[in-house]
Amino acid sequence: EYLRPDARNLAAFLLRLRKKHQREYTTICEVIQLAAPFFDCFLLDEERDEDEVLLYWRQKGSNYPFHPSQISDGTLRFICLATTLLQPNPPSIIFLDEPELGLHPYAMALLAGLIQKASMQKQVIVSTQSAALIDHFKPEDIVIVERQNGESIFRRLTKVDLKVWLDDYSLGELWQMNVIGGRPARA
Numbered sequence: 001e002y003l004r005p006d007a008r009n010l011a012a013f014l015l016r017l018r019k020k021h022q023r024e025y026t027t028i029c030e031v032i033q034l035a036a037p038f039f040d041c042f043l044l045d046e047e048r049d050e051d052e053v054l055l056y057w058r059q060k061g062s063n064y065p066f067h068p069s070q071i072s073d074g075t076l077r078f079i080c081l082a083t084t085l086l087q088p089n090p091p092s093i094i095f096l097d098e099p100e101l102g103l104h105p106y107a108m109a110l111l112a113g114l115i116q117k118a119s120m121q122k123q124v125i126v127s128t129q130s131a132a133l134i135d136h137f138k139p140e141d142i143v144i145v146e147r148q149n150g151e152s153i154f155r156r157l158t159k160v161d162l163k164v165w166l167d168d169y170s171l172g173e174l175w176q177m178n179v180i181g182g183r184p185a186r187a
Contacts, residue, residue, distance in 0.1 A: 003087060007080040011055035014083065015044040021088045031082045031114070035107040036075045074102030078111070085114040085124075093123045100130040112136030131172030139171060144182040155181070 003013045017025040032039050043056040043065050056065040068076055081099050084090070096115070100108050112133060118124050128134065134142055139157035146153050157180060159166065165174055174180045 002089075002091070003084060007083075009053075010080060010083065011042075011044055011053040013087075014042055014055070015053055017083075017087070018042075018044065024086055024088045028082050028086050031086065031110065032079055035078050035082075035104065035110055036071075039075075072102070074104060074107065077102050078107050081111055082114060085118040090118065090122050093125065094118060096124065096126045098128055098130070099126060100128060100133045105132065108133055109136060116141075131170075131175050133172075134175060135170045135172040137171065139166070142171065142180075144180055146181055 001016075003009065014025065014028070017028070029039075029041060038059050040058045040060040040062075043058055045053060045056075055068050057068075057071070058064070059066060071079075077099070081096070084094060084096075099111060099115075103111060108130070113136075115124050115126060116137075126133075139159045139162050142157045144155045144157065146155070157171075162171075162174065162180070165179060169177070169179075171180070175182060
């Protein structure tokens with residue numbers, strides 16, 4: 001029925017999408033192919049129950065069934081993220097903690113687009129330490145969180161406050177230069 005937060009039922013969830021939500025399943029596969037052009041399709045055994053469905057996949061030009069351990073961690077992470085963000089009935093809030101880990105720069109750009117698309121339907125909250133990822137967003141999309149006197153302080157960026165800076169620097173560069181905050185500070 002739903003993708004578990006740790007994606008342990010990814011294979012069963014993809015099988016369900018293939019059977020009941022073909023359009024979304026096809027879109028997920030096409031997006032994965034953008035990030036991993038060698039990926040052809042999933043091989044999902046329909047004879048097993050949810051606890052036994054295994055995630056095998058096929059590479060283009062090969063009939064050999066590959067196991068998830070035979071794909072990079074970043075590609076496997078991208079498969080999970082694409083499935084999460086493109087599922088037909090997502091939860092009302094999606095939390096992603098450092099989704100950029102292990103991703104190729106192009107996959108990170110695709111991920112940013114998926115996050116933006118999903119956020120049009122549902123709330124998507126992403127925590128990141130990646131200057132490269134925030135470069136794909138507008139200042140109004142970013143909330144800086146800092147600790148002050150034992151409390152978390154939330155501050156939304158605005159294009160107006162950063163106008164003079166954004167003519168010469170990206171959001172990621174401003175973060176690295178500590179212009180927008182969000183950097184570790186001594187207690």
